[in-house]
Amino acid sequence: MSYKTIVGLEIHVELSTKTKAFCSCANEFGGEPNTRVCPTCLGLPGGLPVLNENVVNYSIMAGLALNCEIQKVSKFDRKNYFYPDLTKGFQITQDDMPICEEGYLEIEGDEGLKKVGIFKIQMEEDTGKSLHTETYETLMDYNRCGVPLIEIVSKPEMNSGREARLFLEKLKSTLKYIGVSDVKMEEGSLRCDVNVNVVDETSNRKTQVTEVKNINSFRGVEKAIDFEVQRHIKLLEEDRDEIKTTRRWDDVNNETILMREKYTVADYRFAPEGDLVPVVLSDEWIEKVKERLPELPEAKKNRFIEEYGLAEYDAEVLTSSTQLANYFEEVAEHFEDRNMISNWIMTEVLRRVDNIEDSFDLPFGPEDFASLLKVIKEGKINNNAGKKVLREMFEKGKNPNEIIEEQGLLQISDSSEIENIVENVLKENTQSIEDYKAGKDRAFGFLVGQVMKASKGKANPKIVNELLREKLNNL
Known part of the structure; x- marks a missing residue:
């Protein structure tokens, strides 16, 4: 049987703006928990979002660097779901009208140069962070709430774990180069979710898409995909099926573990964000940002x-x-x-x-x-x-x-000084002269070493070789 792997990636990248996406709180990693927060990023009554202009500029830069079409009009939406790290009960994001669409990155794929499509880049805000203690308590740090993100959604055009890793490596390099993010995975500045399924090319049967979360390295992405491919192939071979699921990657045991049934778009109940007007870009604005773009x-x-x-x-x-x-x-x-x-x-x-x-x-x-x-x-x-x-x-x-x-490291390049050293070495090593004349090549190397030793390593090797060979050939 012949199987084809289909991989798509959802990459979240924190932008390196000085302040958060919709308020003036500092956008910095770490700090004492819950010290970089305000009513807006905490979702308290009366706290209204105000869009950070540099979030737009950085998003445009990323879109241009990734060969995207910059949309003149985009809008924000509310993505509704309940989780302790999301104080408002919804995330401000972009759904059907993102700021960038239809881009691509070229990688050296499994069968040569390959253009991997990018479906969209959308602006959104990050959530807080859950801290799990040894006593089974969960503490919440909301410093990260409201940190500006771009979500980069690739098209499902990668066909192996290796291609996904190469895509991520090039993406990271590009975003780092243009200065929109520090892309530090260890600090959460770059996070990646994987979507993978397998098609039986003989029967055209395909498995349901599995989403894999909590992958903290590019090598982990490759290993998680490779693991899932084998698991999906087994499902096809055993004529079994499963619903769409979300799994997490276990770095210790090198396997994915079931978390929950995968959410669908309907579960999020997307609705327009009424507190933010649409983002309308002029040609001049886009051109001005383009001028800031460094050489890629x-x-x-x-x-x-x-x-x-x-x-x-x-x-x-x-x-x-x-x-x-x-x-x-x-x-x-x-x-x-x-x-x-x-x-x-x-x-x-x-x-x-x-x-x-x-x-x-x-x-x-x-x-x-x-x-x-x-x-x-x-x-x-x-x-x-x-x-x-x-x-x-x-x-x-x-x-x-x-x-x-x-x-005193300067080489001796005075020919007469080196000649004296060579002559002394030859006088002291008559047996090596005989060995050289007998065709033993190692004898010449030995004599060179003796000259270098006598000069304390300072003699110019090129001059040493020339003078020594000349002297030996004339003996």
């Missing part, structure tokens, strides 16, 4: 390949964060060997940086890093000495030339 990751990667002559993998790594990409370009202004910059950043710099997505604040500037690369390129110090200098730069933030001078 894919465009920057292609430019790095074309402008700097980098390999595709190098360009992809270097453009994975705006800070890293900016640092590379700042170094490139002072040093022309762009591939050398790339190699040193990816091998020696990134292994000393914990998280390039959150911070790329090095203890030395791009000019100092360029200065180090120059002295290595010019042969004034060798690679090993360069790595030693870079380590000191990380630990003490010193200028590379200062470190080189303090530690």
Whole structure:
């Protein structure tokens, strides 16, 4: 039998505005519980919502970055349901008239380049947070109530857990790049629900859609989908069916667990939000927001390949964060060997940086890093000495030339001085000379090592090799 997996994603992204969506409370993570609240975000009588203009601007930016059509007129609705974290008894969201529609993201799918459609992007507010204690009590923190969200709803056009993970990774990178969200899953800034079912392509029978919630990593999304696919295939093989359900992902046991029957649209009793007027956008407003949009990751990667002559993998790594990409370009202004910059950043710099997505604040500037690369390129110090200098730069933030001078790391490039060392080494290693003449290649490497040892590692290796080979061939 042949089975086809169908996956759609619903992604909630908290926007990084200074204040909440419909009130002036601070939009910040953490803080003492229930200290960043007011009558509006608590849903108290008399508290009326006032739309934060930057929520609209950030939503437009996200829509443009995700190739969406920006709707000139959109409206807010009330999504009704009862839960302790929703004080009003309804959520302000958008239903049939969202701010963005018909977008897409391209990923490297299972069968090559694939365009995954985005059904809509809607503005809405976040709910509070339930804290469950060891004594089986539930405490409520409403600081998160009213935090601005965009919900990004993909079309069901992904066909594996891997494709869903790649979609999420690219989405996260794009939203981080344009600065509308910090997209930190560990802080709840990016949350994802999965919808998955399976079609038997022989009989055209399909399983009911399962929604999976509470997934806290992209790898978890991939594993949850893979688990559900196997569970759905088993349902088809056993000729069983089930109603639409909502399940949660158990990271410990790597399985999904039934939570409840899945809500339908009718359950939410959508109705227009009477306290907010429709959002009407002019061409000038959209164009003004478009001008604020930075260069997107894919465009920057292609430019790095074309402008700097980098390999595709190098360009992809270097453009994975705006800070890293900016640092590379700042170094490139002072040093022309762009591939050398790339190699040193990816091998020696990134292994000393914990998280390039959150911070790329090095203890030395791009000019100092360029200065180090120059002295290595010019042969004034060798690679090993360069790595030693870079380590000191990380630990003490010193200028590379200062470190080189303090530690006496400059290479000996004077041919006459190196020639004297070579001659002394040959006098002391007559057996190695005989071995070299007998065709034993290791003898040459041994002699090079002896010269480097005698020079305390300072002799220019290229000159050492040339002089040593010349002397041996003339003996």
